[in-house]
Amino acid sequence: MKTASIVLLLAATCLAQVPAGHEYIAPGAKDVRSPCPGINSLANHGFLPRNGKGLTLTDVITGLKEGLNVGADFATGVGLLALMAPSNPLATSFNMDDLDRHNFPIEHDGSLSRADYYEGNDHSFNQAKWDQVLAYYAGQENTSIKQASLARYNRIKVQRALNPDKFIYGPRQIVLSYGETALYLQTMGKNDGTGVAPVKYVRSLFEQERLPYELGWQKPDNECNLLTLGAQITQLQLANPEALPEGLSLGEGALRDVIELIDPITGKLENATCILLNNCD
Numbered sequence: 001m002k003t004a005s006i007v008l009l010l011a012a013t014c015l016a017q018v019p020a021g022h023e024y025i026a027p028g029a030k031d032v033r034s035p036c037p038g039i040n041s042l043a044n045h046g047f048l049p050r051n052g053k054g055l056t057l058t059d060v061i062t063g064l065k066e067g068l069n070v071g072a073d074f075a076t077g078v079g080l081l082a083l084m085a086p087s088n089p090l091a092t093s094f095n096m097d098d099l100d101r102h103n104f105p106i107e108h109d110g111s112l113s114r115a116d117y118y119e120g121n122d123h124s125f126n127q128a129k130w131d132q133v134l135a136y137y138a139g140q141e142n143t144s145i146k147q148a149s150l151a152r153y154n155r156i157k158v159q160r161a162l163n164p165d166k167f168i169y170g171p172r173q174i175v176l177s178y179g180e181t182a183l184y185l186q187t188m189g190k191n192d193g194t195g196v197a198p199v200k201y202v203r204s205l206f207e208q209e210r211l212p213y214e215l216g217w218q219k220p221d222n223e224c225n226l227l228t229l230g231a232q233i234t235q236l237q238l239a240n241p242e243a244l245p246e247g248l249s250l251g252e253g254a255l256r257d258v259i260e261l262i263d264p265i266t267g268k269l270e271n272a273t274c275i276l277l278n279n280c281d
Contacts, residue, residue, distance in 0.1 A: 024044055025046070031043075031052050035122065036106055038187065045210075048067075068224065078105075116159050127207075132151070136154070142199060153240040174248065175233075175250065175255055182229045189220065
């Protein structure tokens with residue numbers, strides 16, 4: 001009996017173990033956050049500056065690696081995009097709320113957990129939108145590629161129906177949409193190609209913007225990078241009936257193009273201004 005109690009105590013201690021200095025602390029009144037639950041979670045755990053201000057490229061690369069085991073190839077691309085968000089074109093750092101710009105660098109219509117820009121608040125967690133995703137995991141303990149793909153595609157269809165004239169969903173947004181689903185599957189799971197992650201971990205990430213150490217989560221041993229994300233995006237695309245625009249081939253190359261501001265169909269280099277205005281030719 002005593003042995004069993006000790007084992008349970010040790011197990012509980014292990015589940016609650018958080019890396020030193022990276023305990024969860026909710027943002028304060030003067031702190032700022034982004035439209036991305038993953039980035040926000042990293043700040044809430046101190047892998048990125050807790051106040052959400054003055055982030056450098058090094059901060060992004062180091063924070064994503066240490067907090068979620070996201071590789072430098074993806075993190076560098078995201079960080080460079082983020083540095084284009086401040087109004088100062090020569091900025092060497094950014095605040096997380098600089099990322100709250102419609103259609104660039106990471107915000108897009110049809111988000112899993114945010115309303116669209118034309119509905120009003122497109123940066124804060126929206127339970128009603130997120131519930132549409134959770135409906136596909138009803139009664140399930142784990143995610144799957146099939147259900148994750150259908151949940152993502154349903155959000156696109158719902159938002160397109162709400163704002164048919166204003167909904168923006170071109171090649172860039174398609175890649176970002178698939179990418180965010182691949183990212184949560186890999187960082188909340190083992191990143192072993194199966195797309196399996198405990199739903200409770202995923203809910204903690206999105207609903208509380210908290211890395212679920214207390215539930216038993218640890219960052220995946222396998223690095224999440226452009227190669228693994230590209231492969232998972234391909235799996236997700238094959239698991240739903242969505243027809244892609246002619247010439248768009250999803251995978252590592254398309255994801256790399258998007259974070260390098262290259263049109264994934266034409267191969268043409270774009271700029272932040274035309275992406276913001278949705279008028280790149």
